[in-house]
Amino acid sequence: MIRPLSRTALALDIVGASLLFALFLPMSLVFYSPGQLSTTVAEPVAVAAVVIAAVLQFGAVAVGRLAPGIALSVAWLGAIVQLLAGLGPLPINVAILGVLYATAAWGSTRIFWAGLGSAVIGGIIAALQIVFVNGMAGVFGIITTAVALTVVSVLTLGAPWLGGFGWRMVLRWRATRDAQARAEVAAAEEQERVRIARDMHDVVAHSLAVIIAQSDGARYAAASSPQIAAETLGTVAQTARAALTDVRMLLTQLRHRQGVGPQPxxxxxxxxxxxxxxxxxxxxxxxxxxxxxxxxxxxxxxxxxxxxxxxxxxxxxxxxxxxxxxxxxxxxxxxxxxxxxxxxxxxxxxxxxxxxxxxxxxxxxxxxxxxxxxxxxxxxxxxxxxxxxxxxxxxxxxxxxxxxxxxxxxx
CATH class of the missing domain: 3.30.565.10 (Histidine kinase-like ATPase, C-terminal domain)
Known part of the structure; x- marks a missing residue:
C-alpha cells in the first residue's frame, strides 16, 4: 500500500498539491458558482462540498507517489462528494488526472488496472452528470450528447493514465538494465575469482608438493648424509621463494584487477x-x-x-x-x-x-x-x-x- 519514498520527494509532492489546491479552488468557487451548478442542495452546502472535494482530491495528489492505491480511493471519495452535491466537472478535478497518472506509473498491478477502470467509469459518470445537470431535451439529443461526452471524458481521463504507463515502462527498463549490469559485474567478479583460485591452486599445490617431498627426503637423509640433506633443504628454500614470487604476482593482479605480469x-x-x-x-x-x-x-x-x-x-x-x-x-x-x-x-x-x-x-x-x-x-x-x-x-x-x-x- 505504501511505497518507499524519500522525505524530500514527499515534501515536494505535498507542496505541489497545496499550490494546485490554492490555484484551482478559488477558480471553482468564483467562475463556477456552486449555487448555480447544483440543483439538489443549497449554495452553502454546495460550497462546502466543493471545498471538501478539493481537499480530498488534492490530498490524493499529495500522496500519489507514496501510496497510489490510497490516493485513488481518496480521489474517488472526493468525486462521490461532488456527485452527491449535484455538481458537474470543476477545475478542481484536474487533481484526478494526477492521481490516475500515479496509479499507472507507480501502482501495483492491481492498482494499475484499477486506475484504467477508474478512467473509463469516471468518464462515463462525468458525461452522464453533464447531460442530466444541463437537462438535455429529447432522447436522441441525450444519447448523442452522452456518447460524445463519454468519449471525450474517457480520453481526457485516459491520457494521464497512458502517460503514467509510459513512465512505468521507463522505470521497468531502467530496473532491467541495472539488474543486467549488476549481473554482468557479478559474473565478471566470479570469473576473476575462479581464475585467481585456479592460478593460486596451480602455483601453491605444485610448490607445496615439491617442498613436502623434498622435506621428507631431507629428514631421512639427515641421519646418513648431512650434505645431501643440506642440498635438499636448499632446493626446498629455492622452491618456496619461487612460489612466494608467484603468489605475490597473483596478489598484485588481484589488487589492480588486471591480468598484467609475466606468465610461464x-x-x-x-x-x-x-x-x-x-x-x-x-x-x-x-x-x-x-x-x-x-x-x-x-x-x-x-x-x-x-x-x-x-x-x-x-x-x-x-x-x-x-x-x-x-x-x-x-x-x-x-x-x-x-x-x-x-x-x-x-x-x-x-x-x-x-x-x-x-x-x-x-x-x-x-x-x-x-x-x-x-x-x-x-x-x-x-x-x-x-x-x-x-x-x-x-x-x-x-x-x-x-x-x-x-x-x-x-x-
Missing part, C-alpha cells in the same frame, strides 16, 4: 621438470614433433599449467618413481599425455574430479580444447588436446623444453 611459457617447462626430479619423481619427457615456431601465449600458458597440475598429482598420488610426459605439436593443435602409476588408494582422489582436475579442464576449455583424466589399469592418464588456431610465428625450434630434440627422451 613452454620455455619454463625444463625448470618445471627439474623441480619434479628434485622431488624424487623421474620425469621422462618426449616431444615429437617439436613446435616449428613460437605458439600463442595462451596456448603456452595452458600447456604449462596443465603439465604443472598433472605432475603435482603424480607427486602426491603416484605410487611409482617415474612419470611419462608426451607432447606432440601438430600444425593445428598440441596433444598432451601424462602417465604415472597409482595405487588403489591413490587413484580415488586423483580421478574424483577435485580442484586440480577441474582446473585442468577449465584451462583446456578456455582456449577451446578438451581434457580427459582417468585411470587406465594401474596408471592414471591425463589426455589433453589444445587447438593452436593461427599458424605459429617463425622462431627458433626447440625452445619448448630447453632444446630437447624431436623424439628425444630425457631421463
Amino acid at each position: 611459457t613452454i620455455a619454463d617447462l625444463e625448470q618445471l621438470f627439474e623441480q619434479v626430479r628434485q622431488a624424487g619423481l623421474e620425469a621422462r619427457v618426449t616431444v615429437d614433433p617439436m613446435p616449428p615456431g613460437e605458439p600463442p601465449g595462451a596456448v603456452q600458458l595452458a600447456v604449462y599449467r596443465i603439465l604443472q597440475e598433472a605432475l603435482t598429482n603424480a607427486i602426491r598420488h603416484g605410487s611409482g618413481d617415474t612419470v611419462d610426459v608426451r607432447l606432440a605439436w601438430m600444425p593445428d593443435s598440441v596433444r598432451i599425455e601424462v602417465r604415472n602409476r597409482v595405487g588403489d588408494a591413490a587413484a580415488a582422489p586423483a580421478g574424483a574430479g577435485g580442484h586440480g582436475i577441474v582446473g585442468m579442464r577449465e584451462r583446456a576449455q578456455l582456449i577451446g580444447g578438451v581434457l580427459r583424466a582417468e585411470r587406465d589399469g594401474e596408471e592414471f592418464v591425463v589426455h589433453a588436446r589444445l587447438p593452436i588456431g593461427e599458424p605459429f610465428h617463425t622462431g627458433p625450434a626447440g625452445a619448448a623444453v630447453g632444446g630437447t630434440a624431436s623424439g628425444e627422451e630425457t631421463a
Whole structure:
C-alpha cells in the first residue's frame, strides 16, 4: 500500500498539491458558482462540498507517489462528494488526472488496472452528470450528447493514465538494465575469482608438493648424509621463494584487477621438470614433433599449467618413481599425455574430479580444447588436446623444453 519514498520527494509532492489546491479552488468557487451548478442542495452546502472535494482530491495528489492505491480511493471519495452535491466537472478535478497518472506509473498491478477502470467509469459518470445537470431535451439529443461526452471524458481521463504507463515502462527498463549490469559485474567478479583460485591452486599445490617431498627426503637423509640433506633443504628454500614470487604476482593482479605480469611459457617447462626430479619423481619427457615456431601465449600458458597440475598429482598420488610426459605439436593443435602409476588408494582422489582436475579442464576449455583424466589399469592418464588456431610465428625450434630434440627422451 505504501511505497518507499524519500522525505524530500514527499515534501515536494505535498507542496505541489497545496499550490494546485490554492490555484484551482478559488477558480471553482468564483467562475463556477456552486449555487448555480447544483440543483439538489443549497449554495452553502454546495460550497462546502466543493471545498471538501478539493481537499480530498488534492490530498490524493499529495500522496500519489507514496501510496497510489490510497490516493485513488481518496480521489474517488472526493468525486462521490461532488456527485452527491449535484455538481458537474470543476477545475478542481484536474487533481484526478494526477492521481490516475500515479496509479499507472507507480501502482501495483492491481492498482494499475484499477486506475484504467477508474478512467473509463469516471468518464462515463462525468458525461452522464453533464447531460442530466444541463437537462438535455429529447432522447436522441441525450444519447448523442452522452456518447460524445463519454468519449471525450474517457480520453481526457485516459491520457494521464497512458502517460503514467509510459513512465512505468521507463522505470521497468531502467530496473532491467541495472539488474543486467549488476549481473554482468557479478559474473565478471566470479570469473576473476575462479581464475585467481585456479592460478593460486596451480602455483601453491605444485610448490607445496615439491617442498613436502623434498622435506621428507631431507629428514631421512639427515641421519646418513648431512650434505645431501643440506642440498635438499636448499632446493626446498629455492622452491618456496619461487612460489612466494608467484603468489605475490597473483596478489598484485588481484589488487589492480588486471591480468598484467609475466606468465610461464613452454620455455619454463625444463625448470618445471627439474623441480619434479628434485622431488624424487623421474620425469621422462618426449616431444615429437617439436613446435616449428613460437605458439600463442595462451596456448603456452595452458600447456604449462596443465603439465604443472598433472605432475603435482603424480607427486602426491603416484605410487611409482617415474612419470611419462608426451607432447606432440601438430600444425593445428598440441596433444598432451601424462602417465604415472597409482595405487588403489591413490587413484580415488586423483580421478574424483577435485580442484586440480577441474582446473585442468577449465584451462583446456578456455582456449577451446578438451581434457580427459582417468585411470587406465594401474596408471592414471591425463589426455589433453589444445587447438593452436593461427599458424605459429617463425622462431627458433626447440625452445619448448630447453632444446630437447624431436623424439628425444630425457631421463
